[in-house]
Amino acid sequence: MSSPDTYQEYLENYHPHAEEFHQAVKEVCDDIAEEYESSDDYAEWNIIERLIEPDRIIKFRVSWEDDKGKVHVNRAWRVQFHNLLGAYKGGLRFHPTVNESVLKFLGFEQCFKNALTGLPMGGAKGGSDFNPKGKSQREIMRFCQSFMRELYRHIGPDTDVPAGDINVSSNEIGFMFGEYLRINNRWEGVLTGKTPGFGGSCGREEATGYGVIYFLREMLQAHDDSLDNKRILISGSGNVALHAAEKAIAEGALVLTVSDSGGTLYFKDGMTEKELNSIKSLKLDENGRLEEASVGEYQEDKKPWGIDNADIALPCATQNELDDKDAETLLGNEVRILCEGANMPLTDGARKQFLNANALYGPAKAANAGGVAVSGLERSQNAELTTWPISRVDEELNRIMKEIHERCIQHVEKKDGVYPYSRGANIYGFKKLAGAMVAHGIG
Numbered sequence: 001m002s003s004p005d006t007y008q009e010y011l012e013n014y015h016p017h018a019e020e021f022h023q024a025v026k027e028v029c030d031d032i033a034e035e036y037e038s039s040d041d042y043a044e045w046n047i048i049e050r051l052i053e054p055d056r057i058i059k060f061r062v063s064w065e066d067d068k069g070k071v072h073v074n075r076a077w078r079v080q081f082h083n084l085l086g087a088y089k090g091g092l093r094f095h096p097t098v099n100e101s102v103l104k105f106l107g108f109e110q111c112f113k114n115a116l117t118g119l120p121m122g123g124a125k126g127g128s129d130f131n132p133k134g135k136s137q138r139e140i141m142r143f144c145q146s147f148m149r150e151l152y153r154h155i156g157p158d159t160d161v162p163a164g165d166i167n168v169s170s171n172e173i174g175f176m177f178g179e180y181l182r183i184n185n186r187w188e189g190v191l192t193g194k195t196p197g198f199g200g201s202c203g204r205e206e207a208t209g210y211g212v213i214y215f216l217r218e219m220l221q222a223h224d225d226s227l228d229n230k231r232i233l234i235s236g237s238g239n240v241a242l243h244a245a246e247k248a249i250a251e252g253a254l255v256l257t258v259s260d261s262g263g264t265l266y267f268k269d270g271m272t273e274k275e276l277n278s279i280k281s282l283k284l285d286e287n288g289r290l291e292e293a294s295v296g297e298y299q300e301d302k303k304p305w306g307i308d309n310a311d312i313a314l315p316c317a318t319q320n321e322l323d324d325k326d327a328e329t330l331l332g333n334e335v336r337i338l339c340e341g342a343n344m345p346l347t348d349g350a351r352k353q354f355l356n357a358n359a360l361y362g363p364a365k366a367a368n369a370g371g372v373a374v375s376g377l378e379r380s381q382n383a384e385l386t387t388w389p390i391s392r393v394d395e396e397l398n399r400i401m402k403e404i405h406e407r408c409i410q411h412v413e414k415k416d417g418v419y420p421y422s423r424g425a426n427i428y429g430f431k432k433l434a435g436a437m438v439a440h441g442i443g
């Protein structure tokens, strides 16, 4: 039996070579050690091992044909982590770096994130090592169809409801949804992140990025501060990054950077709405690279974290993108506010530096939960056979992000004037998941 102090042996035995997964479990176990001691139930019901072992992992081959008739094979997975609080829910990622460890960390995180939303959703994640970069639309379509020809048997509106993540937008969701319809001949809310034209929720596309800013606004308010004229460094230039930038500008902040895997685009005085719109067209509509942008100053091979006149960092690209050295640079430059748009964007060392510096630190499982929350609202709309107006969705998103903020501080107190949000989020999620586990009995 494992405790938050001894879980490593279990991970080494049952999940060897899964660096990212170990990192995500460690973060949680570090934060819940005290809570674990407060009740004998946790040890008696062997909660730690049951929490870190996924319900099941489905692994499958995806064969697809390119435009020249050549046949390719990719690996794909769906990690159905826990359905303690509702049907499995979480995104699909298509990226060459996808492997079982990455999806286990993302699925594990998703359980805590979904618990924080207050909506009835379990945690899951899936995807493939397929690289859509450089592929034609027809190739992407054939890949998505082949992917769904296996996945369909494992999902359903009350079983498991996937959505998008890196390189999976409403475009890919559309192809997968179409294939599901052809196989099942049943229109049901089996995927979220659809376009509003056929059952998607208004505002789902914007929800994660907007939600990050709503959460950040709550964090700042709780520390007698605001977004007004704050200078923000954003990494990434995908769905989350660009919508976070859009809402930050609307809230009166200055967005100094966005980035992609090629480099950083820098705006000394903050990007204008017009400049942001041109980047949105380039990245979201034309699949372009930032080096092709006609606005800003492009810094090849540079991350945003070295820019030395900022107040806030918003990593919105991918896991472990902000390393120990970057954290040192940011803290050295007096950037003491950080809110995570991406999932686990900080290395363990970088995270520790921000925590030890008593910085204002918004953890991903709380800060980026707006996307899955609006996915939850999309499920409600599909089940009711209705479509809500954007004003209602945005109002709900605002409410949910405020409630997530409340939940993060429910079990913790300010230390040296700062709320420990990461600890608060982990304790809240742990209590909720462990409570359901005990209530459901052993099985």
Ligand SMILES: NC(=O)C1=CN([C@@H]2O[C@H](COP(=O)(O)OP(=O)(O)OC[C@H]3O[C@@H](n4cnc5c(N)ncnc54)[C@H](OP(=O)(O)O)[C@@H]3O)[C@@H](O)[C@H]2O)C=CC1
Pocket (backbone or CB within 6 Å): 164, 165, 166, 167, 168, 208, 236, 237, 238, 239, 240, 241, 259, 260, 261, 262, 316, 317, 318, 319, 321, 341, 342, 343, 368, 369, 371, 372
């Ligand atoms: N979409 C959603 O609703 C949600 C997403 N998230 C998380 O947010 C993050 C971003 O997702 P999303 O915006 O949807 O994905 P997108 O595919 O829309 O965008 C990803 C962005 O990150 C950049 N990126 C990816 N890998 C790297 C890397 N190794 N180094 C530098 N830049 C990189 C990409 O650049 P390039 O084009 O060069 O690859 C791109 O700009 C992920 O961690 C995801 O899990 C969290 C909650 C919900």
Ligand SMILES: O=C(O)CCC(=O)C(=O)O
Pocket (backbone or CB within 6 Å): 089, 090, 091, 092, 110, 113, 161, 162, 163, 164, 165, 192, 343, 368, 369, 371, 372, 373, 375
């Ligand atoms: O909308 C969803 O179901 C999942 C979003 C997601 O993948 C995430 O929160 O990381």
